[in-house]
Amino acid sequence: MDKNLTEITDLTRAEFERLLELSAQLKSELKKKPRLDNAEGKVAALIFEKPSLRTRVTFEVAMRQLGGSAIYLGPSDIGLGTRESVPDVARNLARWVDCIIARVFEHEKITGLAGNASVPVVNALSDAAHPCQALADILTVKDHRGKLDGAIIAWVGDGNNVCNSLMYSCALLGLELRVATPRGFEPAKEVTDRATAMAQESGAKLAFGNDPAAAVRGAEFVYTDVWASMGQEDQAAHKARMFRPFQVNAELMEQAGPDAKVLHCLPAHRGEEITAEVIDGPRSIVLDQAENRLHAQRALLATLLGRR
Ligand code: CP
Numbered sequence: 001m002d003k004n005l006t007e008i009t010d011l012t013r014a015e016f017e018r019l020l021e022l023s024a025q026l027k028s029e030l031k032k033k034p035r036l037d038n039a040e041g042k043v044a045a046l047i048f049e050k051p052s053l054r055t056r057v058t059f060e061v062a063m064r065q066l067g068g069s070a071i072y073l074g075p076s077d078i079g080l081g082t083r084e085s086v087p088d089v090a091r092n093l094a095r096w097v098d099c100i101i102a103r104v105f106e107h108e109k110i111t112g113l114a115g116n117a118s119v120p121v122v123n124a125l126s127d128a129a130h131p132c133q134a135l136a137d138i139l140t141v142k143d144h145r146g147k148l149d150g151a152i153i154a155w156v157g158d159g160n161n162v163c164n165s166l167m168y169s170c171a172l173l174g175l176e177l178r179v180a181t182p183r184g185f186e187p188a189k190e191v192t193d194r195a196t197a198m199a200q201e202s203g204a205k206l207a208f209g210n211d212p213a214a215a216v217r218g219a220e221f222v223y224t225d226v227w228a229s230m231g232q233e234d235q236a237a238h239k240a241r242m243f244r245p246f247q248v249n250a251e252l253m254e255q256a257g258p259d260a261k262v263l264h265c266l267p268a269h270r271g272e273e274i275t276a277e278v279i280d281g282p283r284s285i286v287l288d289q290a291e292n293r294l295h296a297q298r299a300l301l302a303t304l305l306g307r308r
């Protein structure tokens with residue numbers, strides 16, 4: 001595969017499917033073989049401009065389990081693009097470490113790192129994309145239905161970074177995704193255009209609208225995320241009013257398929273985008289999703305750094 005994972009569009013369908021297979025294999029072998037040597041002696045730099053629980057911990061655990069290690073660089077450490085330019089940070093880090101994993105505001109910082117580092121660069125979330133989340137999401141869908149063919153997923157809420165990477169994933173793999181957002185909060189046009197073109201090739205079905213009930217009708221998975229993403233805190237009150245009809249609650253779930261499962265990338269705001277009853281209820285598979293971050297990223301790092 002490409003040296004970097006900046007967005008799902010860096011992958012071919014075969015590469016995505018191979019990552020899913022390897023994730024499943026490593027997951028099934030984890031108890032027997034927790035320590036692997038795919039990244040023996042290798043070091044990853046983890047640049048985080050924003051907070052994180054899942055992404056940071058799963059990357060650090062994954063590096064250790066693959067025989068390597070990670071150095072965490074937090075929001076006040078390096079001043080990416082302020083204290084030092086993005087290309088200079090990339091070129092310096094590439095002299096010392098084997099991989100750069102970065103969570104940033106502007107997506108251009110990810111592409112800037114990728115374009116200037118001779119080592120792999122992985123997007124650990126940017127304002128535009130969250131491809132590692134999407135790998136885990138699709139793995140979770142596959143785990144729960146046994147196969148991907150025919151999967152129907154509804155996205156309810158903000159047309160944000162997580163939505164973009166999920167959309168590209170469904171478009172690449174030939175799945176059905178219905179996106180329901182409030183007017184004015186649709187995913188960016190260049191993303192929907194590109195995903196729609198990909199869907200024509202794969203046979204995926206993508207639908208965009210503003211009606212949550214229509215989107216979830218017959219869906220097997222209902223996915224939501226916070227209404228105000230990290231960096232949008234000042235828009236939270238305004239968005240809360242606009243997004244109220246898009247809350248994933250028991251009433252909305254009644255419209256979905258009888259066995260429909262609930263997805264959320266976490267962290268969640270109970271009482272806003274999702275009710276406690278739904279996220280803590282029997283249809284919720286959000287912890288399987290969170291667990292799968294580890295398995296998907298072990299497979300990703302083993303592929304980028306190792307001998308898989
Ligand atoms: N889903 C996710 O990326 O969680 P964190 O922000 O805690 O890493």
Ligand code: NVA
Nearest residue numbers: 160225229230265266
């Ligand atoms: N859309 C959210 C995802 C957090 C994992 C954000 O960017 O804050």
